[in-house]
Amino acid sequence: MSTEQNHQEPDPQDPGSEDAAELRPDEAAQPDAQSATTEVEQLTVDLANAKDQVLRTHAEMQNLRRRMERDVENAHKYALEKFVGELLPVVDNLERSIQAMADVGDEFKAVSDGIELTLKSFQDVLDRFKVATVNPGGEVFNPDLHQAMSMLEVPDAKPNTVIDVFQKGYTLNGRLIRPAMVVVAKSVANNTSET
Known part of the structure; x- marks a missing residue:
């Protein structure tokens, strides 16, 4: 017997044939191509979502940084607000004292001058601190x-x-x-x- 007779061609219609898949490459490749296309589309959507999320996070971080800078600036600018508010009655009382001394006359001129100098130095300090x-x-x-x-x-x-x-x-x-x-x-x- 010749070797050609022992070697038979596999039948592409025979489901038991081992080489059946190799004989129909177009049918076997279609599901893989479709799943690869679907996977590429899904990855593209995921990439777009990730880029959007990164941009949003970056914008939020910039807004947070600006807000913190503004809060720090306001803290420096207005840190003395409560302290100044507590000192204002002292300024009011010094001004009232000067008015009262004007009504008394020249007997207390030295005291009146001292109160005026005190008030002036107090107002200079307030001016330096933007009050x-x-x-x-x-x-x-x-x-x-x-x-x-x-x-x-x-x-x-x-x-x-x-x-x-x-x-x-x-x-x-x-x-x-x-x-x-x-x-x-x-x-x-x-x-x-x-x-």
């Missing part, structure tokens, strides 16, 4: 800086104008610490009656 006085006499009433204690009809004054200041206000770096307590002019009511 500004709000003394709105004659200005238009501003509810952001002034607190109206009463309103009076004053024929000579424009309505909504500060005509008297009970207590000065103060700001620290532009932020209000204490509003100025004021008296505001209101328009004079017409008391004319028809006869």
